[in-house]
Structures are given as structure tokens and as C-alpha cells.
Amino acid sequence: MKKRKHLLGLLLVILLGVGLAGCGMDRAPITSESEGVWDHFFVFPLSWLIIQTAHILQGSYGLAIMAMTVVIRLFLFPLFLKQHKSSKAMQTLRPEIEKLREKYDQKNPEEQKKMQQEMMSLYQNSGINPVAGCLPLLVQMPILMAFYFAIIRTEEIATHSFLWMDLGSPDPYMIMPLLAGLGMFLQMQLSTRHMSTEMAAQMKLMYYVMPIMIVGAGFALPAALSLYWFTGSLFMMAQTWLIHRNERKTERSDQTVSEAD
Template sequence: MKRFTNILKKIGPLPLILAVIALIIIIIAGTSFSGHVASHSLWSAVVAAFTSAILGASAWFGNNYGMGIIVFTILIRFLILPLMVYQIQSMMKMQIVQPALKALQSKYPGKDTESRQLMMAEQQALYKDAGVNPFASMLPLVVQMPVLIALYQSIYNSQVLRSGKFLWLQLGNNDPYYILPILAALFTFASSWLSTQATPEQNGMTKAMPYIFPVVIFFSAIAVPSALSLYWVVGNLFQTIQTFFLQNPFKIRRQRELESQKERDMKRKIKKAKRSTKR
């Protein structure tokens, strides 16, 4: 209970309030849909609930299924926002202890069992002192994946949603002008780039991620119906805005520069004090 309370304190009240409001609106949208979506298992019941909510939201806009998908995608993003806040906070804590972890790896370069055990013991002590759980950042991903998969399947499996029209799009067909795939790729790049820029130390894979993911999303969006491409565009745009506010690399860099400057000033003062003492 204490750990759960600490997690809630770290997340803060605003993401939790937004998540509750989003959940209420999703429930209202689902119950306002007068039709029936068939289900034959627990998982299909979840997908059916998502489909009903999208169709209910679409009815608010005169059965505009494109608007229904946009509204529901935004609501889902707000629903999982507390998890994303917790994940980002955990990742930032891990970044702070990275220099100390590298020092431990240099201290125990051996591959024998004794060296590994000693290094793991000191790592656990380091995590405990810093208040870091190395697996905490994985929990939100595990929780949100079923939600996102259910949303994906509710759009993909619903003939009603895919038969709708939105702007220049036939939601069941590919985007003929490739506008949605391009936007999905651009927003994926923006989100990935902002996230990696906030990371102080990057390896080859970290540097390549902002360029690999957009290519994958682009070709995937070309191959799927426009309804799914629209979902990716809205979701990735939300992710970009979320990353900017929660993991702003420009703000983080300024803070690190100030801390580095303070550290350098302190070292100069210590050296100056030592020289004065020797005189």
C-alpha cells in the first residue's frame, strides 16, 4: 500500500484526474451506442467495448467515424497518461545513475562468477540509495500494450468504421495521397528525437532509433486501411506533445549545464582554497 501511495505521489494529481475524466467519457460513449457488437471471448469483449465506444463517439459528430477515431484515440492516450508519466520519471532516474553504473562496470571488468556477483550486489545498493527500480519503466509498457492492441483490432475488425469517409479518405482503403503515412512518420520522428535528445549518453542503437521507427511506421501506414493510419497520426502527435512537456530535452540540457557549471565552480574554489592554504 505504501509503495502504491508513493507511486501516486510521483505521478501527481493532474494526470490521474485527466485519466479518470477520459475513462468516464469512454464509458459514456460506449453506453450511448445503440447497436450491438458481437463478442465470443473475454478478449473479443474488450475489443467490442472499444468498438462500441468509437461508434458512440462517432455518433456525437453525425456518425463521422474519422472524428470518432480521433476522439477515442485522444481519450485512450489520456487514460494511459499516468503510466507514461511514471515511465518517463523512472527512465530519467535511470539516466542519472548511468555514470555510476559505468564506473561499476569498469571496476569489475572480469566475466567470472565472483566479479558478476560483486557488481550485481553493488548495483542493487546503488539502485536502493538512488531510489531507482530498474524494472519500473517496463511496467507501463506491459500494461498499455493490451490497450493499444485492443484499439488497433477494434478499428481493423469493424466493417462499419472502415466503410466510413473522412475528409479525402475512405477509411477502409489506403490513403491515395500518402498524407497520413507521411504525417505518422514525421510525428514518430519528432517524438523519438525529443526522447533521445533528453538522454545524456547515447549508443549507436539509441542514435538510430529516431530514424528507424519513422521508416517502419511509414511503410506500415501505407499497407493498412486509412482508419489505422489516422489512429497512428493522432496517437503519435499526442506522443510528441506529451514528450515535449514531460521530457523536454532543452530544459533538461539547461539544467545539466547549470549543474555542470556549479560543479566546475566548486572545483575551482577548492583548488583556490588549497593554493591559499599552501601559501
């Protein structure tokens, strides 16, 4: 039950981020004179990079958004990999953690304290920091959100088109929001394929809620954002596939060495 609450909490945070962009937060054009730490040191530098990238790409702001999305994802890759490894390590300990939960009465404060002490010993003996999986996510979120707002508040984007879309307006044919939603769905399917059955079941709600949120937001928000979400999903699918492929190679290599011994 607690895990489900955590997942629902994460969903609410993501929904809040999307909702704030569309409904309440400052969407005035971002410039070098914009005040405040968030605008001046986070949003504006990314807006400037989008503009410079567009100049390199012969004025195509659509290609600039896609290129910058890939660059930012590559920059964040080490953090994502650390988060992935921490999550995988925690999965290996899951059977032991479940045994501890069954061993102690969760309603008894004394027994709950003993259980937490044994869990900490288990983490220490395994060389795992349970907080390590959260820290990379906390670092990634401000960067991704700053890029999100840089797209919304870069005035040049709103006045340019890409393919069939005016980047500053919702996609008139709703093609890109649907592609973004489909990309998110496939990304989540791929990322949970190698999870335990229990973890995959807990993530099932997000299979459908996240793509629906992306499609719904894409219908109302500028097409530039749907392009950003779609590109990000494509990158994440490729990244996840490569990580899992390397893990399978490592497992086969270890198995071969074990059999040789």
C-alpha cells in the same frame, strides 16, 4: 552491446505487432458476440466506444478515431509519466553503473555476482526500482494494441470516409502514411533530445526504422490506422514538450532557491 540487443528486441516486438495486424490475426468484424477474453473484454469495448463517439460527432468516424486516441493517451498519461520518471532516475545512476561495470570482470561469474549485488545496493540506496520503468509499458501495450485491433475490426469504420480517404482502404494518395511517418520521426527526435548522448546514440537506429515501418504499413493497411498513428504522434509530441517544459521550470526554481540559500 546488450543495450543494443534490447533495442533491437523492442523493434522486433513492434514490427511483429504491426505485421500481425496486416497479415495473420483475426480481422473479422468485432461484435458483442465475439468470443474469447481478448475480443470480448478488450477489443469490443473500444470498438463500441469508437462507434458511440462517432454518433456524438455526427457520424464522423475519422474524428472519432482522433478523439478516442487522445482520450486513451490521456488515460495512459500517469503510466507514461511514471515510466519517464523511472527512466530519468536510471540515467542519473548511469555513471555509477558504468564504474561498476569497469570495476568487475564481466566474464568472471563470481565478479559478475558481486557487481549485481553492488548494483542492487545502489538502486536501494537511491530509492529506485529498475523494474518500475518496464511495468507501465507492459500495462500500456495491451490497451494500445486492443485499440489498434478495434480500428481494424470495427465494420462501420470500413464503410466511412474522412477528408479524402476511405477509412477502410489504404490512402490512395499516400498522404496520411507519410504524415504518420513524419510524425513518428519528429516525436522520436523530441523525446530523445533530453537524453544523454549515449542513450540518444543507441536510439538512433529507431529514428529511421520506426518511421519507415509506419509508412510501409500505412501503404498496405487501412487509412484509419495511419490516422490513428498520426494523431498519436501529435499527442505524444505535445505531451513530451509539456513534460520537458515543467522539468525546466522545476530545475530553474530549484536553482533559484539554491542560489538564495
